[in-house]
Amino acid sequence: MLFAVGTTPLPSPVSLSIDDEIIWSSDTGRTLSGDMVGDVVAEKKNLNVKWGILGEKDYLVIKKNLLPGFFPLLFHDDGMDIRIESYRGTLSKEILGDIGDGDYYYRSVSVNIVQR
Numbered sequence: 001m002l003f004a005v006g007t008t009p010l011p012s013p014v015s016l017s018i019d020d021e022i023i024w025s026s027d028t029g030r031t032l033s034g035d036m037v038g039d040v041v042a043e044k045k046n047l048n049v050k051w052g053i054l055g056e057k058d059y060l061v062i063k064k065n066l067l068p069g070f071f072p073l074l075f076h077d078d079g080m081d082i083r084i085e086s087y088r089g090t091l092s093k094e095i096l097g098d099i100g101d102g103d104y105y106y107r108s109v110s111v112n113i114v115q116r
Contacts, residue, residue, distance in 0.1 A: 002081055003049075004074040005065040011058045015050040018077050044115040045084055047075070053096065056104040062111075066091060070116055085116040 003010050021044050028038025051062070065071070066088045073086045089112035096105040 014052040017048040019046040
């Protein structure tokens with residue numbers, strides 16, 4: 001799976017859920033008759049990304065590249081590679097720890113990424 005921040009590839013996620021969110025104008029709402037009024041101003045991508053068991057080295061690649069603030073994200077959707085300017089929500093991780101081989105592992109890592 002193609003998934004990268006800028007030109008830096010990230011470990012392949014085990015799950016990538018993509019929402020195509022419709023953004024409406026600020027005066028959108030229902031009239032007294034119940035009809036919806038407003039204008040669509042944009043369509044944006046929201047991604048929910050989940051990784052399975054990761055070694056600490058792979059986790060640090062994710063953490064180093066999904067910085068607070070805005071960053072370019074490349075992924076595959078709708079039959080093509082898409083590049084968006086994005087930002088992330090909370091980066092969550094479940095720690096597995098050292099399983100006896102001297103390396104440190106994470107059971108899972110997840111993050112929501114939103115198109116700017």
